[in-house]
Amino acid sequence: MAYAIETQELTRLFKTKSKKGKKEIVKALDHANLKINEGELFGLLGPNGAGKTTLIKILSTLLLPTSGDAWVNGHSVKNEAHKIRKEINMVSGGETSGYGLLTVRENIWMFSQFYGIPSKIAKRRIDELLVTMDLSDKANAKVRTLSTGERQKMNLVRGFVTDPTTIFLDEPTLGLDVNVSRQIRSFIRSWVREQSNKTVLLTTHYMMEADELCDRVAIIDYGKILACDTPNNLKRTVGKDSTIRLEVSHMSQPKRFAQMQGIKNFSYSHDNERTTTTLNFIIEDEAVVSDIMSEIVKNSSKIYSLRKTEPTLEDVFVSLVGRGLK
Amino acid sequence: MAIKAGLKILKNSSWLGWQMESNWTDPFLFAIYSLVKPIAATLLIVVMYIVVTMGQVQGTFFSHMYIGNAFYMYVAQVLFGVSWVVHEDREHYRTLKYVYISPANIYIYLLGRGMTKIFLTTVSVIITIVFGVFVLNIPINVMTIDYPLLFISFILGILCIVGLGIALGGISLLTAKHGGRINEGVAGIFYLFCGVIFPISVLPNWCRSFSLYLPITYWLEAIRRAIFGITIDQATNFIPTSSVISILTVSTILFFILALNIFKIGDYFARKKGLIDMTTAY
Numbered sequence: 001m002a003y004a005i006e007t008q009e010l011t012r013l014f015k016t017k018s019k020k021g022k023k024e025i026v027k028a029l030d031h032a033n034l035k036i037n038e039g040e041l042f043g044l045l046g047p048n049g050a051g052k053t054t055l056i057k058i059l060s061t062l063l064l065p066t067s068g069d070a071w072v073n074g075h076s077v078k079n080e081a082h083k084i085r086k087e088i089n090m091v092s093g094g095e096t097s098g099y100g101l102l103t104v105r106e107n108i109w110m111f112s113q114f115y116g117i118p119s120k121i122a123k124r125r126i127d128e129l130l131v132t133m134d135l136s137d138k139a140n141a142k143v144r145t146l147s148t149g150e151r152q153k154m155n156l157v158r159g160f161v162t163d164p165t166t167i168f169l170d171e172p173t174l175g176l177d178v179n180v181s182r183q184i185r186s187f188i189r190s191w192v193r194e195q196s197n198k199t200v201l202l203t204t205h206y207m208m209e210a211d212e213l214c215d216r217v218a219i220i221d222y223g224k225i226l227a228c229d230t231p232n233n234l235k236r237t238v239g240k241d242s243t244i245r246l247e248v249s250h251m252s253q254p255k256r257f258a259q260m261q262g263i264k265n266f267s268y269s270h271d272n273e274r275t276t277t278t279l280n281f282i283i284e285d286e287a288v289v290s291d292i293m294s295e296i297v298k299n300s301s302k303i304y305s306l307r308k309t310e311p312t313l314e315d316v317f318v319s320l321v322g323r324g325l326k
Numbered sequence: 327m328a329i330k331a332g333l334k335i336l337k338n339s340s341w342l343g344w345q346m347e348s349n350w351t352d353p354f355l356f357a358i359y360s361l362v363k364p365i366a367a368t369l370l371i372v373v374m375y376i377v378v379t380m381g382q383v384q385g386t387f388f389s390h391m392y393i394g395n396a397f398y399m400y401v402a403q404v405l406f407g408v409s410w411v412v413h414e415d416r417e418h419y420r421t422l423k424y425v426y427i428s429p430a431n432i433y434i435y436l437l438g439r440g441m442t443k444i445f446l447t448t449v450s451v452i453i454t455i456v457f458g459v460f461v462l463n464i465p466i467n468v469m470t471i472d473y474p475l476l477f478i479s480f481i482l483g484i485l486c487i488v489g490l491g492i493a494l495g496g497i498s499l500l501t502a503k504h505g506g507r508i509n510e511g512v513a514g515i516f517y518l519f520c521g522v523i524f525p526i527s528v529l530p531n532w533c534r535s536f537s538l539y540l541p542i543t544y545w546l547e548a549i550r551r552a553i554f555g556i557t558i559d560q561a562t563n564f565i566p567t568s569s570v571i572s573i574l575t576v577s578t579i580l581f582f583i584l585a586l587n588i589f590k591i592g593d594y595f596a597r598k599k600g601l602i603d604m605t606t607a608y
């Protein structure tokens with residue numbers, strides 16, 4: 001079966017001029033190979049200038065590759081753009097597109113008509129999506145009166161109203177507040193989950209977003225795909241261990257935890273008033289957590305908090321390129 | 327199916343064009359503006375003519391110039407209108423990329439956006455002509471107008487002008503907003519070479535041969551014949567009317583094909599260079 005999205009040695013160069021007027025060539029994409037399955041929620045994670053937007057532009061038929069090729073639902077971006085366009089849509093975050101003199105509803109409606117969506121269906125979808133994006137009260141407001149975040153929500157509605165098989169979302173939550181971002185992420189998730197043949201490719205440089213939302217993530221830097229796997233597998237490449245931190249009521253003899261089975265590393269500290277003790281465990285297998293708990297309970301100490309920290313995608317990125325995401 | 331989809335796009339893009347033309351002010355001001363603008367433009371030409379001819383606003387020559395000038399409004403308005411859509415959508419509204427990646431046929435979209443211009447220009451042309459008849463005594467007799475000829479040549483001319491607009495739209499894809507000079511250049515060429523304000527018979531030989539390749543030349547010739555029955559341009563007035571229409575038809579078709587191909591080439595290079603979503607800092 002064909003992939004929803006496939007790229008083969010995809011390369012895109014840009015000619016630019018440096019400050020001194022010298023011609024320079026930027027490799028926005030450098031022999032990128034990706035295979036994304038139908039039904040996947042796929043994330044591209046990378047720092048500024050990594051080539052994420054460039055990839056989205058090529059896949060959404062806005063930009064031609066310099067070499068290599070890419071296919072969306074089996075159609076080549078080079079010479080079958082017209083077939084791709086019927087099946088996709090794209091939304092890019094952090095921009096203020098839209099016809100300012102139309103209302104939100106009119107704007108979305110017009111685009112839905114360019115895709116030939118029957119009136120009744122379009123109307124229903126617009127209403128539903130406006131509710132989802134919490135934008136219903138702005139439905140009849142002129143686009144030019146919207147805030148940046150509201151425009152972005154409108155654009156998301158514009159993207160989903162055509163019910164594409166594949167949707168490209170370039171930083172969909174950029175600049176949106178926490179609640180709205182969460183709402184949008186949960187919408188994207190259910191949109192993919194509740195239908196069997198929908199594919200989402202989103203870019204982000206929020207590692208949390210990639211981690212919590214995506215089935216698989218590709219890490220991209222300087223146009224190269226450095227790694228591509230599920231978030232958990234990616235994190236596992238950095239190290240299998242997780243860190244458990246417990247805050248308990250004061251313990252006089254915490255040292256004995258070090259001798260427990262399955263504990264790789266143990267450290268502890270007391271607070272100044274000697275009312276609480278903090279225990280740090282590095283463990284390979286989470287099964288030992290229950291042993292630790294029962295040991296604490298036996299000691300008749302109270303547990304105030306338990307926190308588990310795992311390696312993040314940021315750690316994965318650092319281990320791959322030797323610098324942070326930002 | 328394809329026709330239905332096309333009509334949907336045409337309907338919506340025409341509607342959008344109408345919103346843009348009419349929404350910038352209240353309807354009353356809009357109506358006044360639509361009325362005053364063509365009359366003002368016409369008066370300007372009339373004044374220039376009076377200065378040049380030292381006070382003469384009578385005669386066939388003046389009438390022919392007047393009509394040529396009135397219909398030239400289509401060239402200026404529609405040509406600029408259609409290609410301007412590219413700049414407006416891309417650089418101002420930032421929506422061009424979303425129109426572009428949609429399955430909507432971009433030619434139909436541009437045509438739709440140009441429809442309002444065609445409609446408003448028609449209003450202007452009618453106002454200008456009515457003004458000419460009643461104020462300047464342009465000798466037009468509604469009983470003797472050759473309506474079939476007027477209709478056919480009008481449609482062909484509009485098609486030709488829309489084609490030109492699309493071609494310029496394709497070129498606009500490759501230029502930033504200040505590339506508007508190309509439009510002015512093209513409009514200027516038609517103004518000078520198509521017998522708008524003076525007969526092409528007064529042009530030097532090589533210019534006249536060039537004029538005879540331009541469909542707009544035949545368009546204005548046919549329109550004048552339909553309205554006045556005769557024309558004064560010795561470079562074209564010996565051609566039988568049926569031939570004028572045939573030449574106009576063939577050249578319009580050729581122009582249209584050429585225009586679509588120019589757009590396609592513009593489109594290809596714009597996609598290759600990443601200009602479909604170009605933003606400029608103005």
Ligand SMILES: Nc1ncnc2c1ncn2[C@@H]1O[C@H](COP(=O)(O)OP(=O)(O)OP(=O)(O)O)[C@@H](O)[C@H]1O
Pocket residue numbers: 014015016026027028046047048049050051052053054055205600
């Ligand atoms: N039209 C262009 N002309 C010249 N260089 C470009 C152009 N578009 C992109 N680039 C360059 O290509 C590289 C990749 O850019 P791209 O926009 O794909 O990055 P990105 O991963 O989306 O970054 P961000 O997180 O900042 O959005 C950058 O170095 C950028 O400067």
Ligand SMILES: [Mg+2]
Pocket residue numbers: 052053054170
């Ligand atoms: Mg980007």
